[in-house]
Amino acid sequence: MKTVDEQKIIQGLFERDEAALQEIERCYASLCQKAAERILGDEESAKECWNDLLLDVWKSIPPFEPRSLKAFLLQRIRQIAITRLRKETARKRGGGELTLALEELEEVATQGGPADELERKELSEAIGRFVKALPEQERKLFLLRYWQLEKPEVIAQRLNLAAGTINTRLHRIRKRLKEFLKKEGLTE
Numbered sequence: 001m002k003t004v005d006e007q008k009i010i011q012g013l014f015e016r017d018e019a020a021l022q023e024i025e026r027c028y029a030s031l032c033q034k035a036a037e038r039i040l041g042d043e044e045s046a047k048e049c050w051n052d053l054l055l056d057v058w059k060s061i062p063p064f065e066p067r068s069l070k071a072f073l074l075q076r077i078r079q080i081a082i083t084r085l086r087k088e089t090a091r092k093r094g095g096g097e098l099t100l101a102l103e104e105l106e107e108v109a110t111q112g113g114p115a116d117e118l119e120r121k122e123l124s125e126a127i128g129r130f131v132k133a134l135p136e137q138e139r140k141l142f143l144l145r146y147w148q149l150e151k152p153e154v155i156a157q158r159l160n161l162a163a164g165t166i167n168t169r170l171h172r173i174r175k176r177l178k179e180f181l182k183k184e185g186l187t188e
Helices: 006-014 018-040 043-062 069-088 094-108 118-133 136-146 152-158 163-183
Strands: none
Touching: 006 018, 006 069, 018 043, 018 152, 043 069, 118 136, 118 163, 136 152, 136 163, 152 163
16 A cells, blocks of 8 residues: 655645645545545535535645644544534434434533633643543544544444443543543533
8 A cells, every 4th residue: 555645745735736636535535435424424425525625625725734634634524524414404403423422422511512712722622631641442432432423333343342331431431521621610
């Protein structure tokens, strides 16, 4: 497998070389489409999100220069997919892993969530510190569920554990996160 030279791709984008988009397609299309499909539950919608992502990348790089192209692409595809999901479910409450994962985390955050951008940033940074401090397996479990939006059954298979064990551990992690955020003064 050929290694990815992210800096070369980013440089190509700065030079407005369309070959950089082709390289992004070759290296990241499958990964990003799977991330979008986990959120939307639909392969066709995930492909549309991928096309939206390519346009977004072309428009935003330059002037923006990401430190990690892979992380930038995954973050943007999630944002695009979440926006699409919100539009699709505006009239009715939908299912899907995003809705379930967010419902699980609702008990952790203050009702209604932080009101302004500064509070959101502080909350995000605090959650990042909490996740970094978790033991490796718990960190992996948290990220698989709440970042990659994997179903508990899929996580159980990946980690070779029982689904009930996964749900119990996630519950305990959420409880510790809630306590951590209370100590940080970010929730009630």
